[in-house]
Amino acid sequence: MKKFTAILISTFFLASTAMAAPKKGVSVSVELSPAGSFEITGKVKGSVKKTGAGYEAKKLSFAVKKLKTGMDLRDKHTKEKLEYKKHSDVVVTDAKGSGGKGSAMISVRGVSKKISFNFKESGKYIVAKFKLNLKDFGFSGINYMGVGVKDSVEVSAVVPVK
Template sequence: MKFLTALIVTMGISTAAMAQSVVVDVVLNPMGDFKGKTSDLKGEAIVKGDEVSAQNIVVNLKNLKTGVEVRDKHTQKYLETSKFPEAVLVSATGKGGKGTGKIKIRGVEKDIAGTYKVEGKVLKAVFKLKLSDFGISDINYMGVGVEDEITLNVNVPVKS
């Protein structure tokens, strides 16, 4: 459940032809995986030639859903959404399909790096985060734990 919380904190956005959304891929140990999703986000990327940038993309973590109500509640608990209701991509820049930036989750800012591609009016980025970097660890429920590293798939609307 903590893993889901951390996953939710990390952000993904999709818009343009699709509704905005955040998708976080979480791996469970010893088995399985799940996705956390929300469409409650604000912000856009700017594309100029082969360079991209973004600032202050905000994801409301209180609306993150995993498809299982109990897991949703545990995610909210571990993400501490009552204290930290949002995850923020503070800034990001990229060129040639690779990018770097800074993300803020649970009040902690960390550098991130990943890959991206622009498809029409949507920037699609993928990056990994370690939950422990944001003070989220030892997530277990009934013998099933969350891996420390999560993958964020972010789809953000593009402004030219």
């Protein structure tokens, strides 16, 4: 009976942890060539507003100098490639969506481009996902010691709804 109770409590704890609210912020999945990957993470400034059947955000931003990759040297190289001294933020403007699909303008290194994204509601948050082609923003030949970054990255952003 004690073993059953311990298993039941453990199962409840794991289930409640899995259902916790998503963590606000941005995560960029970067694939490497010939193999490997890493993740860029950071905080998002701004929020999404509910508008009838949809959502909108006038401006969301991500401070480049505060990004983290899990490795100090890679942080430094990533910030330099993003030209953080000249372009301190990645900025998303005019984001609008309904029915799980949306569009916005994104500015990276001073280059603006319209993007499409998918999203879902998760409690008091919107979780948006989209891909970016790095060449669209003037990136090319990103490599270090024979390991290069692939041309496409996958972005996931968790933004609060206000």
